[in-house]
Amino acid sequence: MENKVGRNIPQEVGCYSNLKPFSGTWERDIINSNDKLISLDDVLDKLDIRDGMTISFHHHFREGDILLNKILDLLSERGIKNLTLAPSSLGSVHSEIIKHIKNGVITKIHTSGLRGQLGEKVSRGLMKEPVIIRSHGGRAGAVETGRLKIDIAFIAAPTADYAGNISGSEGPSACGALGYARVDARNAEKVVAFTDNLVDFPVDSISIPQRFVDYVVEVDKIGNPEKIASGALRKTSTIPPKNMLIAEKVAEIIGSSRYFEDNFSLQTGSGTVSLATIDILKDMMSKQEIKGSFMMGGITGGHVSLLKEGLFDKIFDTQTFDLAAVKSIAENKDHIEIDAGDYADPFNKGPLVNNLDFVILSILEIDLDFNANVITGSDGIFRGASGGHSDTAAGSNVSIVVAPSVRGRIPTIKDSVTNVVTPGSDIDILVTERGVSINPHREDLKEDIINNTDLDVMEIEELQEKVEKLTGKPKPIEFKDNIVGLIEYRDGTIIDVVREVK
Amino acid sequence: MLYLPGNNPGMLQDAHVYGADSVLFDLEDSVVISEKDAARIMVKNALKSVDYGRVEVTIRINPLDTDFSRKDIEEIVPVQPDALRLPKSESAKQIKKVDKLIEKIEKKNKIEQGSIKLMPMIETAKGVKDVDAIANASSRNVALTIGGEDLATDLGVTRTRGGEEIFTARSLIVMAAKAAGIDALDTIYSNVSDIKGLVDETKLIKKMGFSGKAVVHPRQIKPVHNVFAPSEKKIKEARKIVEAAQEAEEKGLGVITVNDKMIDYPIVDRAQRILTYAEITDK
Numbered sequence: 001m002e003n004k005v006g007r008n009i010p011q012e013v014g015c016y017s018n019l020k021p022f023s024g025t026w027e028r029d030i031i032n033s034n035d036k037l038i039s040l041d042d043v044l045d046k047l048d049i050r051d052g053m054t055i056s057f058h059h060h061f062r063e064g065d066i067l068l069n070k071i072l073d074l075l076s077e078r079g080i081k082n083l084t085l086a087p088s089s090l091g092s093v094h095s096e097i098i099k100h101i102k103n104g105v106i107t108k109i110h111t112s113g114l115r116g117q118l119g120e121k122v123s124r125g126l127m128k129e130p131v132i133i134r135s136h137g138g139r140a141g142a143v144e145t146g147r148l149k150i151d152i153a154f155i156a157a158p159t160a161d162y163a164g165n166i167s168g169s170e171g172p173s174a175c176g177a178l179g180y181a182r183v184d185a186r187n188a189e190k191v192v193a194f195t196d197n198l199v200d201f202p203v204d205s206i207s208i209p210q211r212f213v214d215y216v217v218e219v220d221k222i223g224n225p226e227k228i229a230s231g232a233l234r235k236t237s238t239i240p241p242k243n244m245l246i247a248e249k250v251a252e253i254i255g256s257s258r259y260f261e262d263n264f265s266l267q268t269g270s271g272t273v274s275l276a277t278i279d280i281l282k283d284m285m286s287k288q289e290i291k292g293s294f295m296m297g298g299i300t301g302g303h304v305s306l307l308k309e310g311l312f313d314k315i316f317d318t319q320t321f322d323l324a325a326v327k328s329i330a331e332n333k334d335h336i337e338i339d340a341g342d343y344a345d346p347f348n349k350g351p352l353v354n355n356l357d358f359v360i361l362s363i364l365e366i367d368l369d370f371n372a373n374v375i376t377g378s379d380g381i382f383r384g385a386s387g388g389h390s391d392t393a394a395g396s397n398v399s400i401v402v403a404p405s406v407r408g409r410i411p412t413i414k415d416s417v418t419n420v421v422t423p424g425s426d427i428d429i430l431v432t433e434r435g436v437s438i439n440p441h442r443e444d445l446k447e448d449i450i451n452n453t454d455l456d457v458m459e460i461e462e463l464q465e466k467v468e469k470l471t472g473k474p475k476p477i478e479f480k481d482n483i484v485g486l487i488e489y490r491d492g493t494i495i496d497v498v499r500e501v502k
Numbered sequence: 503m504l505y506l507p508g509n510n511p512g513m514l515q516d517a518h519v520y521g522a523d524s525v526l527f528d529l530e531d532s533v534v535i536s537e538k539d540a541a542r543i544m545v546k547n548a549l550k551s552v553d554y555g556r557v558e559v560t561i562r563i564n565p566l567d568t569d570f571s572r573k574d575i576e577e578i579v580p581v582q583p584d585a586l587r588l589p590k591s592e593s594a595k596q597i598k599k600v601d602k603l604i605e606k607i608e609k610k611n612k613i614e615q616g617s618i619k620l621m622p623m624i625e626t627a628k629g630v631k632d633v634d635a636i637a638n639a640s641s642r643n644v645a646l647t648i649g650g651e652d653l654a655t656d657l658g659v660t661r662t663r664g665g666e667e668i669f670t671a672r673s674l675i676v677m678a679a680k681a682a683g684i685d686a687l688d689t690i691y692s693n694v695s696d697i698k699g700l701v702d703e704t705k706l707i708k709k710m711g712f713s714g715k716a717v718v719h720p721r722q723i724k725p726v727h728n729v730f731a732p733s734e735k736k737i738k739e740a741r742k743i744v745e746a747a748q749e750a751e752e753k754g755l756g757v758i759t760v761n762d763k764m765i766d767y768p769i770v771d772r773a774q775r776i777l778t779y780a781e782i783t784d785k
Contacts, residue, residue, distance in 0.1 A: 241720035244518060406515070433519045470515055471550060 004315060033163040037198075037216045044074060046215065047190055051082045053151040058181035059089040059112075060156070060168065060319060064227030067156040067194055069096040076105045084108040086148060088139060088180035088340070089385050092116025093227075101126055110148060112136060113375070113385020114485075122484055123381040125500040131485045133375055133380075133421075133498075136318070137344025137351060137391035138490035140183045144341055144348070147492060153188035155181045155208070156222040160195035161200045164213025165206045168320075168337070169330035171197030173222050176299070176320020176329045178207040182339035185212040196222045205330060207337055228321060239272045242433045246402050247276030249431050249455055250360055255284050256452035257445065259357050259397055262290055266312075267297040267359040267392055270321040273402045274360055278302040296343070296352060297359075297388065299335075304328040307335060316352055318343045318388075344391035346490045353388070353395030361389055363401045365417045369462055370424030370439050372401055373417040375487065378410045380477050380501040382485070386421050390490050393426035398445060405432035405467045410474055413464040418477070420496040421487060435463045477502040503560070503716045504723065505690065507532035508541035514548040520720035521727075524558035529574055530565065530589050538570050542577050549581040560621065562587040566596045575600065579607040579618055585644060590652070592629045594728035604642070616642060621687070625649030626656045630671045631768055639680035646679040647670060647716070650689030663699055667708065676711040688715040689765035690698075697725050704729040732776045732781035740773035740780075747773075 003021035011019055026032055038046065049055075055075075056488075057068045068087060074428050075083065076099075085097070085106045095117035100106050110132040114122055122131055134142060142148035147474035155178075159171035166185075168178035173196055185191050185208045192215045193208075239247070250273065254260050266281075268274035279302060285292065292312040295303045299317045301324030306312050308328075315335045320326050329335045344353045364384055365373040377383045393399040403412045412432065428445055430437045438446045449457055458466075478501075484497030504522035506513045508529045517525040533541040545561060561583045564570035565588065575586065586604075591597060597620065604618050620642040624633055630653070631657070637646055650661060650668055659667040672688070679686035688707040691700040704715055704726050715726050732740070742760050748772045750758040758765040 205693060242516060245720065433516060466553075 004049070015354040025066065031214065036164050036214065037162045037218070038203040040074075040217050040219065043192055043215050043217050044078065047192065048421055049078070049080055049152065051080060052084075053080075053084050054149060056150045056153045057087040057089055057182045057303050058155060058178065058184065059091065060175040060178060060180065060228070061173075061223030061225065062228050063091045063093045064224030064243075065091065065156070065161070066094055066221060066223050067154060067300055068094055070096055071154050072100050072105065076100050076103065081105055082107045084110065086110040086150060088136070088184075089113040090115070090116070090118060091389075094118055095121075098126065108132075110134065110139075110142075111385075112139060115384070119382030123376070123498070123501050125480070125482055125484060127484065130483050130497070133386050133388045133485055133487045135344065135390045135421075135488075135490045136180070136340045136387075136388045137353065138488050138492065139180075139343035139344055140340040140343070141347045142204040142488075142491065142492065143183050143187045144345060146187075150184055150188035152190045152192065153181070153184035155185060155191060155193050155213075157193040157195040157208075157216075158222065158225075159197045159199055160193045160201050160213075160216050161201040161203050161210075162200055162216060162409065163201055164191075164193060164208075164210035164216050165201070165203045166193050166195075166208040166213065167203040167205050168207040169205055169326060170199075170203065171195075173197065174326050174330070175223065175225050175228060176326040177317040179318030179337065179339045179343060183210055183341050190214045192210060192217060194219050194222055196220060214288055225323060239276050242404055244276050245274045245433050246404070246431055247273045247280060249436060250277045250400055250402060251280035251284060252453050252455060253400065253429060253431065253445075253449055254281065254358055254398075255288075257358075257398065257448045260290065264290070264357040265293045265355055266295050267353075267356055267388075267396070267399075268295075268303075269360065269362055270298040271362050273362065275300060275302050277360060278306065278439045282306055282309070282311060294352075294355075296356065297392070299325040299329075301325055301328075304332075304335065307332065316343070344388055344395070344490070346391070346394075351391070351395065356392060356396035358394040358398045358400065359396040360400050360402060361393065361422075363403050363412070365412055365414050366401060366403070366427070366430055366460075367417045367424070368464065369416075370427040370430070370460065371417050371420045372422040372424070372427055373419050374421045375485075376419045376498060378414075378418060378474070378477070380418055380479060382498070386487070390422040390426065390457035390495075393422045394490065398429070398442075399427050400429045400431060401427055402431045404487050405434045405463070406471055409471055411464065411467040411471050413460060415465060419487060419498055423489075423495065430460060430463070432463065434466055437463050503687065503714060504720065505532070505562075505716055505718050508545040508561075509533050509537045511544060512550075514544060518552075518554040520723055522717070522720075522723050523714070524560055524584075526560045526562055526587065526716065526722050527583075528571070530562050530563045537589065538564070542574055546577050549578075549583060549618040558584045560585040560587055562589060562623075566592075566600065572603070575603055576607060579604055580611045580613070582613060582618065585619035585621055587621045587623055587647065589623045589649060590625055590629065591636050592626055593632055594635035596638035597622055597636055597643070598719055601640040601642055618642065619644040621645045621647050622748055623647045623649045624671065625652035630674055633678040634681065635680040637684065643682065643684050645685040645687045645713075646675050646682075647687040648689045651692070653689075657664075662704075665703060670713070672707065672710055680711065685713040686711060688712040690716045690718050691722065692718060694719045694721060697721070697752065701725050701729060723738055727783040730779055733779050737777055737780045740776040743770055743773035744777060751768050 009021040089112035156175045157166040245396045273422040274352040294314040298321040322347040435456040477500035487496040489495040503524040508527045563574035676686040
């Protein structure tokens with residue numbers, strides 16, 4: 001058979017069969033970078049979006065996200081139905097999509113978290129199919145192994161060039177690391193970057209390289225970076241006294257530990273307890289001349305100041321939590337962007353969570369077996385996210401969970417948590433303003449805390465009793481049989497189900 | 503001593519977790535008139551149901567010249583706080599009246615006689631002038647305290663960082679308290695974000711002879727403790743002195759020597775006090 005350049009090509013030679021004759025430079029689904037930059041309308045045509053597809057978004061803008069709601073409005077207008085929505089997480093801002101669930105545009109959701117109106121409605125039986133809750137590592141694993149197959153990844157790109165190179169840390173809407181989007185970009189069938197800052201080729205610091213990106217679309221605004229840090233950007237002096245007290249205890253526990261030594265590593269969240277703990281640790285490390293190896297997790301200006309002072313060598317950043325940290329990731333070579341797979345995918349050959357010494361995590365509830373709930377409130381309603389909770393608790397050497405002992409009038413320590421996200425075997429220490437409880441299997445930690453601090457250490461049962469003396473024992477909440485959520489453990493097994501609230 | 507408004511349930515239930523030696527539930531200035539009843543009932547129930555452990559609980563009742571104060575005493579004494587603070591104490595007569603009233607309530611509720619202590623607050627010029635009589639007015643008195651803000655208002659002066667305007671009052675209160683064999687406790691430092699100002703003032707009042715200071719925010723507890731906490735060196739010395747005194751007593755010796763130096767009894771007392779402070783401030 002004659003090919004495009006006039007040579008005769010056989011269909012078979014020896015053991016090689018089904019040979020394809022050359023048919024032209026751009027003929028065989030080869031993507032030309034010059035064709036990537038197209039309009040919003042064109043991209044929706046070209047993507048060939050069909051009923052039943054799985055679409056993904058990242059949640060790096062947290063409550064400042066704009067793209068997800070907007071795209072779903074457009075898909076709804078086009079009459080698309082039966083989609084699986086698989087973002088890295090959902091916030092209160094996404095309660096807008098309730099209407100698209102009601103009208104059948106979205107029939108399945110896979111996410112790390114559910115909050116606000118959406119969380120409440122789902123808990124009350126809004127959807128026919130249960131929502132799948134995954135940890136950040138669990139999601140990365142599911143995407144990388146193809147268990148969660150993404151047809152189209154819609155990526156809000158703070159800066160992009162015509163060829164599809166994306167940066168998270170530049171531009172007016174810079175959000176820092178694009179750790180979740182990177183996993184999707186590598187694995188989705190089609191990848192579209194939406195940017196409000198189209199720059200000359202090439203973008204400076206590339207989070208996602210052009211080889212993963214099919215289309216680039218210029219839009220007015222992709223998100224509000226100011227809303228990334230809801231509550232996270234607080235000065236130590238405005239931290240509520242109770243959280244300050246908990247932070248002081250956490251710092252004391254870390255300082256008392258045999259694992260607090262040169263080259264230790266640390267992950268914290270972005271809540272006020274974590275922020276205050278970092279501030280105290282900063283002083284402790286300077287005074288004791290201890291230098292850490294790396295910090296990880298949701299990164300804030302607090303972490304950045306420790307890096308700047310040389311108290312840690314590196315920051316590994318999957319998700320950037322405030323604007324000071326966004327600035328740092330753009331400027332500091334030791335502030336390194338990683339993706340959710342690098343961070344926590346249990347099935348790759350070395351997620352960084354396994355290198356962690358200490359992790360500080362918040363919880364909604366904990367029970368006498370130390371099982372932790374971070375997804376549903378004591379009213380049974382979705383109001384949180386699995387996040388990196390079970391990933392870091394499993395990988396780290398010392399996992400510390402923090403919570404006020406009473407929220408509203410409801411005690412945090414339950415006989416049995418409403419839902420298990422992280423198994424108690426992976427949780428080592430509970431710190432509340434009223435006392436500290438240590439998982440009985442960590443004799444080493446108990447020994448250090450008792451020998452080196454004056455903290456009120458008590459069995460978790462005793463702490464529960466102390467709190468219940470004040471609050472009484474709450475009546476258990478009632479659920480229907482209907483299952484509205486499946487909570488996957490990071491390895492893909494189901495650790496708990498969430499039932500519809502009465 | 504951490505002040506907390508008596509009408510905030512969240513604060514009442516957590517008051518003792520911040521490391522203050524004593525918590526002060528306020529029924530006076532931090533509670534508006536329309537909330538007086540509610541605060542009284544809430545504090546009463548908090549005392550009944552919350553276990554404050556080793557933390558001393560004191561209630562600041564309403565001023566003795568108001569109708570609220572009598573009700574406060576009648577409702578609060580039966581639930582046995584450690585002490586009552588009496589704002590705007592101006593005469594021995596007032597204190598004696600309160601003493602009698604408490605005695606009656608103690609009897610009626612079968613509470614050990616004299617177990618509810620008193621801390622008169624001196625916060626008017628009149629009170630300062632009668633401070634000796636006030637200090638000696640009741641055997642329930644365990645401390646005199648000064649209310650800086652009200653006193654400044656009464657004197658027609660403004661509060662300053664250096665506190666010159668209440669210096670004399672502070673001195674007179676310390677003298678009267680020590681002469682009566684009780685403690686003198688200092689007023690609050692209201693600017694919560696000025697930790698340096700708080701520390702400077704605490705250093706001053708410690709030098710003057712006050713044994714403690716009221717605080718209005720948990721953040722102020724540690725700085726105050728740090729000022730009152732004796733140094734490691736002082737604690738070591740004190741321990742040596744107290745041990746030597748015990749040894750001398752056991753052996754029946756009249757003379758105490760430490761490092762070949764003779765030690766007087768007042769020095770032993772002082773050493774004992776240093777050790778007490780060391781314990782209170784966790785040093």
